[in-house]
Amino acid sequence: MNSTMNYPGLWFEDGDIVLSANPHVGDARRLFLVHKHTLSSYSPVFWNIFNEPSGVRAEDVDGIQAKNDVELLQVNDPASDLAELLQCLYYPTQMPFNFKEPTVNIDMGGLLRLCKKYDIADLAARVVNQLKFEWPTSLAIYEQHEARVRMLGLAHADAPGGQIDEKYLDDRFPEPASIVALAREFDIPELLPAAFYALSLISPRAKYDMYHSPIARQHPECAARLAMLTRSARWSLLAPADLLRLARGQDQLRSPTALTKMFEGRTRSADCSAGCDALLVALRRLAGDTHDILGALTYLRIYITEPDRAPKMKICRTCAAATCGVVATLRLRIWSSLPLWFGVPGVRWHQSNQNWPADQVR
Incomplete structure (x- = not known):
């Protein structure tokens, strides 16, 4: 039997339901002591679980059990994704993401999947709106991002080894191939043109994992390329059709x-x-x-x-x-x-x- 661990910051002593989520391999199962009324107010799916459990799909939850006089609900969700969802519900003004981090698109994918599963439309809309700001449809907003890229590029070019606070330029921005995959999965086509344009500026030889794995970061050649402000992408996330779209767009952009x-x-x-x-x-x-x-x-x-x-x-x-x-x-x-x-x-x-x-x- 897996050991368990209470999740810090999401364990409320006056809570009336414990959510038990899937851990990473080898980790303790994470427990969240929360409130039925809070979950039900955001999610009709949770409302059904607590009020009409006979209508809940077996693949969504493993059923409600008793644990120390508090009901326990085992959900088939990654603990990290569930933690992000609950943080957004309990602390709505504090999104648990840095939208400038390279991995934010992958992290937000887990949150959007749970929003879809539990039918939390308002939170999903907030996340999508923030994504649309980061990957804009407006040239005016793009120019704001462009100015930030230019400013950081100049700063990193002048920094010793191309690093500021132990970060390279490639560590400062969301990785674009993952946003294409996210846009496809959740049908957000407005994100695609800006993401494709960002990809058009990156060499297919610059693979994200080659530059950002712990071993790669210690390699002198990798460090030298990152110091030269090289940008990278998770090219393997792109479907063949999107690789073709990218190539056609690059051909248009590079026509004089x-x-x-x-x-x-x-x-x-x-x-x-x-x-x-x-x-x-x-x-x-x-x-x-x-x-x-x-x-x-x-x-x-x-x-x-x-x-x-x-x-x-x-x-x-x-x-x-x-x-x-x-x-x-x-x-x-x-x-x-x-x-x-x-x-x-x-x-x-x-x-x-x-x-x-x-x-x-x-």
């Missing part, structure tokens, strides 16, 4: 046609300098040299508009303003095309963008 056409037919003004010609040459080179076209366009806009960088480029005001307008239009066009390019037609996609006014140009 859209970029070059945007800058064709530009005429020089009387104030143009050699820097303006150099800018156009750089733009054409950008079309063929970058994988992260959205990020590259943002960097271009920064170099044109930031006071400490713009004078070095020696671009006239007319060309700078026009280029910022073209960059904003092109980013919006690319963002709007992601669902089609990655084979997710019909998804609700917010195409609004933050404006980059010409008066930012110095």
Whole structure:
């Protein structure tokens, strides 16, 4: 018989039901002393278990027994997932996740499965809404994430060994292949375009487990690659059809046609300098040299508009303003095309963008 262990923080002395959950292999069975009325108020399935047990499916629970004058309910759920569910129900303002951690998508999968099993729709909606913020459909929200990535990338590039607080850049962000798998399992197609775009920036040779297992982290070559800001993914989680969608989307993103056409037919003004010609040459080179076209366009806009960088480029005001307008239009066009390019037609996609006014140009 397995030993048992009361779960800290989810053992209420005035509780009237003990939930007994499946442990990890070799661990003690975890017990949660909670309240029937709390579970029933969130979940019609728990209400049925406590009030009409004859209608409960045998595969969901093993039945209610008595334990020290308190009823005990054995559930066929992983203890870690059940703990997350109960923490969300008892402490609704404190989600038990760091949405920036690489493994958060896998952790949240367990929570969403229990929300589905126990029909806790409100909590599932909260989780999905948070996921939609982390993997946005809006370009304006994506730009907020993009700025954070840029800031952290610069910080890690300057840090000794590429580490800050013993973390590499790859430790700072959710891993994108697992979000694709999660979106497929729970039918959340809005998450897919942003996740596919993130995957399009990662080499298929960069496998997450090769970089993040305890043994791998001690290997000098692994440490060197992570110090170079390498990003990785759990490629094995992608279905063949999604790998094909990713490849087709990458082909569209790396086609220079859209970029070059945007800058064709530009005429020089009387104030143009050699820097303006150099800018156009750089733009054409950008079309063929970058994988992260959205990020590259943002960097271009920064170099044109930031006071400490713009004078070095020696671009006239007319060309700078026009280029910022073209960059904003092109980013919006690319963002709007992601669902089609990655084979997710019909998804609700917010195409609004933050404006980059010409008066930012110095």
